[in-house]
Amino acid sequence: MPIVDSAIYRKGVRESHHVTLDQTFEDLHEHGGFAWIGLYRPTEAELAAVAEEFELHHLAIHNATTGHQRPKLERFGDSTFVVLRPARYLEATEQVEFGEVHLFIGPNFAITVRHAESPDLSQVRRRLEADPDLLALGPQAVLYAVLDEIVNGYNPVVDGMEDDIDEIEDELFSGDPDVARRIYELAREAMAFQRATHPLVRMFRSLEAGYDKFSVDIELRRDMRDVLDHVLRIVERADTFRALLENALTVHSTLVTQAQNEEMRQLSHASIEQGDQVKKISSWAAILFTPGLVAGIYGMNFTHMPELSWVLGYPMAMGLMLLSAGLLYVVFKRHNWL
Known part of the structure; x- marks a missing residue:
């Protein structure tokens, strides 16, 4: 009303x-x-x-x-x-x-x-x-x-x-x-x-x-x-x-x-860690690849392949593999890849 x-x-x-x-x-x-x-x-x-x-x-x-x-x-x-x-x-x-x-x-x-x-x-x-x-x-x-x-x-x-x-x-x-x-x-x-x-x-x-x-x-x-x-x-x-x-x-x-920045920092840190792992894997892959290449070449066993009948062929091949692997290891270590 x-x-x-x-x-x-x-x-x-x-x-x-x-x-x-x-x-x-x-x-x-x-x-x-x-x-x-x-x-x-x-x-x-x-x-x-x-x-x-x-x-x-x-x-x-x-x-x-x-x-x-x-x-x-x-x-x-x-x-x-x-x-x-x-x-x-x-x-x-x-x-x-x-x-x-x-x-x-x-x-x-x-x-x-x-x-x-x-x-x-x-x-x-x-x-x-x-x-x-x-x-x-x-x-x-x-x-x-x-x-x-x-x-x-x-x-x-x-x-x-x-x-x-x-x-x-x-x-x-x-x-x-x-x-x-x-x-x-x-x-x-x-x-x-x-x-x-x-x-x-x-x-x-x-x-x-x-x-x-x-x-x-x-x-x-x-x-x-x-x-x-x-x-x-x-x-x-x-x-x-x-x-x-x-x-x-x-x-x-x-x-x-601040929370967003912290998330970004965590993502960045994870990315850096992932990058370091990739570097290490890539470095070891390169180190192992070179000896494998030398071994692969000398393992083909062709009849007319140079150095197959050479007395120092085996030591030279082993030395080449060790030298290349060691050299790559030193290079990667200096660049903090290992």
């Missing part, structure tokens, strides 16, 4: 609950106070009815209808349009899921438009209703409470991402083949988390600049500053995650290069 809750608050107390927007508008005109309307993926007709009643700017309505906006704060006269990107860490898949919340804050209305399942803004409403003094500060208190809820929701995300990065640092040196993919996925999540949190600093600065104009209570200003301090710490940690993941990618590339 698009209308999650619609109620009128006077002096910090919930006075009435309405099923339709028309009932809320009528009650607000007759009795005053401020309306807090919670919508979940509303239709264009419902947003158009809200826009007409509270004279919301058409650009803000267009953004709230289409969604997929980056965090921002825009002023349109005496109304404020805020886009927030809440996040939650999914333990089962070790992934970060991002949502989208739009707020319209005016003198007598607070409208929340949620485009995802989280966060549960009904918890924010219950918390404020349990604190009438804070809720009595009007729509600005609703803006503060929603900001505080979303910023607090970033804590589990930061803790989860920190654990994932610790695991990656361990996997880097274990040779896990999937570590590069996981680093890349985490780097994408870190970038998305930065896009969700970085604009909040500028957003709070803009809110501070309008405190006097919109008569924001001094205590509410202090509460807002406390949330801003929390945002600054989260932004700092998000930046650290980005740097750590970039370093992890660099280390992984270095380790992969």
